[in-house]
Amino acid sequence: xxxxxxxxxxxxxxxxxxxxxxxxxxxxxxxxxxxxxxxxxxxxxxxxxxxxxxxxxxxxxxxxxxxxxxxxxxxxxxxxxxxxxxxxxxxxxxxxxxxxxxxxxxxxxxxxxxxxxxxxxxxxxxxxxxxxxxxxxxxxxxxxxxxxxxxxxxxxxxxxxxxxxxxxxxxxxxxxxxxxxxxxxxxxxxxxxxxxxxxxxxxxxxxxxxxxxxxxxxxxxxxxxxxxxxxxxxxxxxxxxxxxxxxxxxxxxxxxxxxxxxxxxxxxxxxxxxxxxxxxxxxxxxxxxxxxxxxxxxxxxxxxxxxxxxxxxxxxxxxxxxxxxxxxxxxxxxxxxxxxxxxxxxxxxxxxxxxxxxxxxxxxxxxxxxxxxxxxxxxxxxxxxxxxxxxxxxxxxx
Numbered sequence: 001x002x003x004x005x006x007x008x009x010x011x012x013x014x015x016x017x018x019x020x021x022x023x024x025x026x027x028x029x030x031x032x033x034x035x036x037x038x039x040x041x042x043x044x045x046x047x048x049x050x051x052x053x054x055x056x057x058x059x060x061x062x063x064x065x066x067x068x069x070x071x072x073x074x075x076x077x078x079x080x081x082x083x084x085x086x087x088x089x090x091x092x093x094x095x096x097x098x099x100x101x102x103x104x105x106x107x108x109x110x111x112x113x114x115x116x117x118x119x120x121x122x123x124x125x126x127x128x129x130x131x132x133x134x135x136x137x138x139x140x141x142x143x144x145x146x147x148x149x150x151x152x153x154x155x156x157x158x159x160x161x162x163x164x165x166x167x168x169x170x171x172x173x174x175x176x177x178x179x180x181x182x183x184x185x186x187x188x189x190x191x192x193x194x195x196x197x198x199x200x201x202x203x204x205x206x207x208x209x210x211x212x213x214x215x216x217x218x219x220x221x222x223x224x225x226x227x228x229x230x231x232x233x234x235x236x237x238x239x240x241x242x243x244x245x246x247x248x249x250x251x252x253x254x255x256x257x258x259x260x261x262x263x264x265x266x267x268x269x270x271x272x273x274x275x276x277x278x279x280x281x282x283x284x285x286x287x288x289x290x291x292x293x294x295x296x297x298x299x300x301x302x303x304x305x306x307x308x309x310x311x312x313x314x315x316x317x318x319x320x321x322x323x324x325x326x327x328x329x330x331x332x333x334x335x336x337x338x339x340x341x342x343x344x345x346x347x348x349x350x351x352x353x354x355x356x357x358x359x360x361x362x363x364x365x366x367x368x369x370x371x372x373x374x375x376x377x378x379x380x381x382x383x384x385x386x387x388x389x390x391x392x393x394x395x396x397x398x
Contacts, residue, residue: 009197010266012081017074017259032074034256038065058233066249075255076227078262082217083191083209084200085229087236089243090250094192094212095121097226099129101210104242105157105186105235108134112157113150115142115171116361117164119190123361141363142171144179151183161190162201163302166354166375167318168193168293169364170302173309177205186235192345196265198312202231208239215345216314219261219268223254268347268380272315275386276378280317282387288397290371293318315378316344318354320371327397328353328372334393337386344377349386351376 007015019028040062042048055061060073068076068090076088091097098119106112112130114122116139126137140150142160158180162171173189180187188208189201195211202209211217213225228243230236273296280294292299295306296313306313321328332340338351354373359365365373378386 009082013078013263013265016078016081016262017071031256031260032071034252035069035071036065036252037069040064066247067244068250068255069252071252071255071259072250075259075262078259079211079213079217079227079229082196082262083211083229084202085209086231087229087233087239089228089239089248090213090255091226091228091243091248092250093224094190094210094214094226095119095125096248097210097212097228098122098190099125100226100239100243100246100248101188101208101228102130102135102157102159103246104239105188105208106130106135109154110156111136111138111152111154112159113138113140113147113155113185115160115164116140116363117142117167117169117171118159118161119165120358122159139361142169142176144175147176147179155183155185157188158185159188161193162199163193163295163306164362164364165190166358166373167362167364168295168300168302168316169362170295170300170305170309172305173201173204173206180207181205193314193316194310196269196314198269198314199310202229204309207232207235213258214343216265216269217262217345218258219265219346220257221343221346221348223257225250225254225258269312269314271380272378273313275381275383276313276315276317278383279315279376279378279386279390283317283319283390286394288321288323288394289319290322291320291368293320314345315349316375317378318373318375320368320373321397322371323397325353325356325372328374330396331393332374334396335389337381337389338376347380349377349379349381 017032019032021028051061079088091100138150140146186207189206191201191209192212192215196216208230211227213227277296280292280297283289284292294300294317295302332351332353338349341350344350352375
């Protein structure tokens with residue numbers, strides 16, 4: 001593909017990671033093959049030394065299979081393109097990417113300030129790993145006044161997620177970037193929701209973007225993948241060192257599948273987003289649904305931030321039901337087109353009944369106590385069929 005910057009993301013993804021033409025025959029397969037290797041051979045010690053020098057200068061050289069092959073480099077390039085970054089590091093899952101970013105940027109005695117809307121397993125990382133390593137975690141609402149009160153002299157990183165994982169809470173990312181710069185903090189965000197051209201946090205002042213490629217990039221609910229993307233070379237060197245030292249290795253076949261998924265991502269995103277908004281609008285008119293959480297929905301509290309900062313939406317939304325947990329369980333069990341599962345971003349619609357304990361730390365949930373939160377992911381099915389399914393399931397609340 002040419003380097004024409006006028007190409008849209010849709011066009012870029014159709015031409016990225018193509019196999020190069022053979023110089024002798026002038027032919028090539030369309031997709032870059034899955035290159036699987038543990039060992040790299042060198043023609044001579046001089047060739048090995050030259051490769052090492054290029055790698056030390058920042059070039060992404062093939063030296064050992066654990067560091068990735070050409071297939072891995074192609075997916076790294078795709079992540080850089082869709083995040084507007086210059087450095088990308090692959091990880092075995094989205095949670096592994098979060099772990100990689102935090103362990104690269106924090107050390108014993110440091111504190112990380114975490115927005116209370118962040119992905120719930122970050123708290124498990126805190127309790128099971130970071131605390132054992134002498135890294136403190138402080139949770140806060142993601143507004144300037146609350147963050148200011150939570151700062152300590154040891155705070156080094158501000159970690160956020162926008163929109164938040166369960167309630168789709170939009171954060172004011174430019175404000176957070178200004179806050180981080182003012183206090184000399186590294187701003188890291190989980191951009192899994194916005195990956196694929198929906199949201200460009202690096203353009204809004206974020207230092208490090210973390211993505212679960214398991215979701216929309218892979219797109220078919222059949223692989224685990226994560227990525228860390230950034231522009232700052234000094235921070236990239238720190239992440240590179242930790243990435244290699246921790247032994248993160250990604251299956252070349254999973255990488256190949258993610259590249260294949262990325263080609264159709266824009267189409268899947270648009271269809272999922274349109275269906276999600278249609279479902280959200282219908283749900284908002286149902287008596288049992290007391291609130292719809294979906295930033296593209298005009299009545300959502302974060303809609304103005306979404307309009308200002310985002311370039312699209314997807315099919316993820318949550319609803320607050322005015323019922324007890326038994327009735328909510330009947331509603332979920334009555335659904336036939338929504339599979340019960342924790343992930344999203346695939347072709348199939350999903351539903352999750354959120355444990356009330358997971359919502360207690362979320363300041364955004366205040367005022368909804370006693371209600372039940374159901375997270376819905378609208379996949380690629382007909383929205384009319386999904387609405388019919390929701391209609392019959394809501395009858396189980398009675």
